[in-house]
Amino acid sequence: MNVEKLKKIPEEGDLFLYPGCLSVNIYPGIETSTIKVLSKLGYNVYVPEEVLCCGLPLFLAGILSSNTMYTIVGRILAETQDRYENVLTVCNGCYSSINSALENIKNNGESMKIIESALNAIGFTFPQNVNCFHVAELFYKMRQKISELVERPLDDLRIAVHYGCHYLYSHQNKVLDSSEHPKFLDEIVSTLGGTSIDYEEKDLCCGEPALRSIRNLSFELARRKILSIFEEEPDLILVMCPSCLRAIDKIQFEMLSFEEIDVQIPVVHISQLIGLAFGLDPRKELGLNLHLSSRDLDQSPLRKILSER
């Protein structure tokens, strides 16, 4: 366990939530559930009115340079205005780019000059004392309080957990427990009353980071992942990244249309899973019906816990 990091995660107070692109315009239930769950845990959550993409997908394609991406990140973080020192992301990609930009402050003199002068030109400075955590890390730290707030226990739900490469491998020394054998999401599942099941391809990438022009590679990776998960017949798939969510959500829809599978297993973000356990409305508050894999909630394995209300 990364004790130093765990210690730094705030247990109360003000948080700056940066939602990123996908959890605003594709899976907005991730943003709403995150805000509601954090509020129930007692935090004051500030969300900037405008959302700028961190630029990571364009950087990974070789289009944006790291300096351009870090400057955009600086523009995003400047909205903390010295009032918020803890920035939370709900996405592994944003987590990766923001942490890279923060590391760059310490490492690279020449690059920081370019970034600072670009930011100064638009009236901002790069905030120096900001920490960036993934919301899943905070949930792990708060698991005791979370267990006390459970109103709809996930009893009897068997859950397949997927962590995601850009969290585990892009900043290996920042992973909460272990990049090779992570356990913290599985532990959150137990806290909520569910059972995390093992599956062969638990470490396999979801395929989403493949270049958009190579869809067949993403398809093959996500398909292998799904076939492995389906062997264990879980009720739910848990992710901590909207990008992984999109891959594992979409592939099932495609496999269904090829008649390779005949049911879909709902894929949910960690904030939505905790929201479920807190008794929030699966449609209006969690937006689960906006996922291809759980459009019809009454027919999905989730009905096990939803009908008991």
Next chain:
Amino acid sequence: MMGELNKSLSLEILLKCLQCGSCTGSCPAARFSQCNPRLLAYHLVRRKFDDVKNDNLVWLCLICYSCNVRCPNNVDIPQLILRLRENALLSGLKRDVLDLYLSIVDILMEWGMLTPVLSEEIEMFKRQAGIKHGKISDQTRNDLKTIFKLTSFHEKLKMFEKEGSLK
């Protein structure tokens, strides 16, 4: 351009890569495609840059950092791939990738995000839940333009355009 690439890429690889293959062994893309980070390093050692830039290896990589984590000598393959991608795009190679991602830059300039709202259903959910983030303001759009100009992205865009028309 080529000389610069030569300088920035080869030395690092020559000094550190053992050709042990841990990278390819842990590469998820290698299981389903011709992606092969070890072979890429091998080409670089032999200074076969033209092989490399045209090669699918550069484009099949997921930049998932698995290789980086498993490499016993900390060779930063993702960073090499990013440099090779940037260089290939500036040389007018992979016009399809370039066009696709430049269209995403257009979405970024309009929305601030890389994805617009795609359905009425999502629009309605956002409205009911009180999510206000929509397209960015002109002020923020100008901020982005200034950032692009001062971090050399503008120059790069011009080069992309020029190289593209030479195709």
